[in-house]
Amino acid sequence: MASAPGHAATMAAIAPFGYRYQYLAGPATNGWIDWAPNGSFVTNYIDESATAGMTPVFSYYVLLQSSPEGDSDEDRQARALDDEPTMRAYFDALRVFFQRAAERPGQDVILHVEPDLWGFVQRVQGPDPSAQRVRLPSDEALFDGLPDSFPGFAQAIARMRDALAPNVELAFHASTWAPLDDFIYADPPDEKVVEWTEETVQFYEQLGVTFDVIFAEFSDRDAGFKEFVYGDGGASWFNDADFRRHQVFVRTLHERTGLPVILWQIPYGNTRMRAVDNSWNHYQDNRVEWLLDSPGNEHLRLYAGAGVVALLFGRGADGATDASDAARDGARDPEPINGNLQPSLSAADDGGLFAELAARYYEGDRVPLP
Template sequence: MRNSFSWIKALLWAGILTIASTPASAQGGRVHRLLPAHFMLGLANGSSELEWLRNARVPIEMRYQYLSGGVNTGQGWTTWRPKARYAADYVRDSRAVGAIPVFTYYNMLHSRPARGSSESEKVYRNLNNPETMRAYYEDFKLLMQRASAAGDRAVVHVEPDLFGYLQRDYADGGRRSAREVSAAVASTGMQELRGLPNTGQGFGRALLRLRNRYGRGVLLAIHASDWASGTDIGSSQNPRVDARGIGVRTGRFLRGFGEGWNLVFVSPSDRDAGWMDRYRPGGTHWWDPANRAFPNFERYRQWVDGVSTGADLRVVLWQVPIGNRRYRTMNNTEGHFQDNRAEYFLESRNHIADYVRAGAIAILFGAGAAGTTHYDDRQRDGITNPPPINGNTLISRYTDDDGGYLRLAITRYYRVGSVVVPR
């Protein structure tokens, strides 16, 4: 089925349909030739959600899927379809709907033996286990081969949390470099990795080498965690936090994992603020959209600016919560939790332009945990319009758990014209 918004995408990629005001400057590296010179929107969209995307005809430009389960457990992505076909099928399906496929490669924590008392310790010990890492690099190599053979471009987003754990727990918040963090690389005995140091830098260079050799058209994205410095940018109420300085330090730490990364991903929050209020009460989960109280969007933008500058890479805001405060559907019950991040970006093009000037190039919306808000009818409760709870008075006519907010807001963004990202 041909995407009925293909004409919008054709104009976008031709540089014809763009917002008139272009940000004067932007931090970070050049926009890669495989990416458009405008701000992109995307969704978490697995194979089971592809039908919704086709039927809703939402003109997203990126769709992402976790590849997880571990590399030596018999449950990883290579087992999801016969002959390790899942990744290639996902690339082809993405191309058919006009979207760039994005894989979040999240396997270090879930691989064996994963010994330790915390996630950080389990990740670090696996990273230093030659047998585990041999399986890891072989699995990554296969992904490069499958993704490259199936299409002309894909993004592989490497290990959210891993780089944050290394920075916070094994590199003094980024005051030490990736060269001072140990990792199993050449010690795995994998022929392609001969000569690489057994360090964090060697780990990054190993992935880059495998991409360069086997992954034509694959862009690699490293991950910056907003808590890795020891100060949580997304929750701190301290008005004296130097968000940009912390971001620069994090970006420079990430540069130590080798030259050749194409993007850096960040996660403003992976769960709706309403969900966090219910299940993790007592924290500062809501960001002030007026940017007066902390935490807020402007402070986070400053941190993004620092990360982009320090890493010399464009930034993708990833797994941004889906909830809103507009529709009566959003009554802070299971699957219908409120948040204000989607509103902040999708209801103000100036806010997007501000983030573009800080180095951002895309937002990918996605639910980060069970029970958080989703854009389809994940709760299977149909159209719901319970009484408003805090001014959320719009009536929904969609079965979507967010009331249809994302499908309408994303379509509106592209119909008006996307925000330019200077090359």
């Protein structure tokens, strides 16, 4: 689950989860590194996670916020990569992260590196990332001999990890939208999903780095959020065919790279609880119930068979549904809107369904993982 500092015990009270995740964000010069003295936010989060028996995951989302200028997110990140002062500040902050993580050498830590960056570069450069210029700090001995290109950027991160914090696993992020055509909205045949995913694999292979794990997403918002806030007409809702295509995407990533896959930032919304009525903080989705409440865990087994080793649930922005009382409106049971008849089980914005299904899963027969 997404889990803010101080909430590990709350998570553990629901179920014996294996992972919790937290964004590290803000500009490279004065972002997460200033959330606590000397970057100790990282150490504190690791310690709290370890006490609760969980592996800490940090989604490192810094580069986009380090460049305020640009016509698009792609342009802003390209400008940041091509600016040596920005890159110097970026790697200075990243060094602090690795140093703090290395203070707990026996604790596994996952660094989920820049979730959108890889997809943005792939959209612009295609399957060959070497055309994206990156101005690596010229006086950093660790980076001697690395090219001033996007593969050099990836290799620099890996070198820094290897030198400073070998207990940290590096996660590459594969975005469904990276090959320009997004199969989630295009609904192509499975063969086309494989073709598009192989473009991402080719991009990954050109980086010259073997990451430890691949992260992939379903969506950063509930389907109801995108329908009623963004006005997408319901295009974000998943049906059985969408889940099948998503499994093809995941399986192709896993089989072509040999890496395990973690599905990240899965929306908390549901279609069962009266609390989830497509209002702010209470938007509907169907992924929680589809994944966690199929007979014999059939749907989880499909994803495990495709190479998935963990599911990380969490909302990607304010206003989306949460599994806590983020709205601070307590237990609520407004009138049903479309068959969502079940009264709230708790004050959580999702009506408590995620906690109920997660606890039931851990109490029952768990799915063997690859």
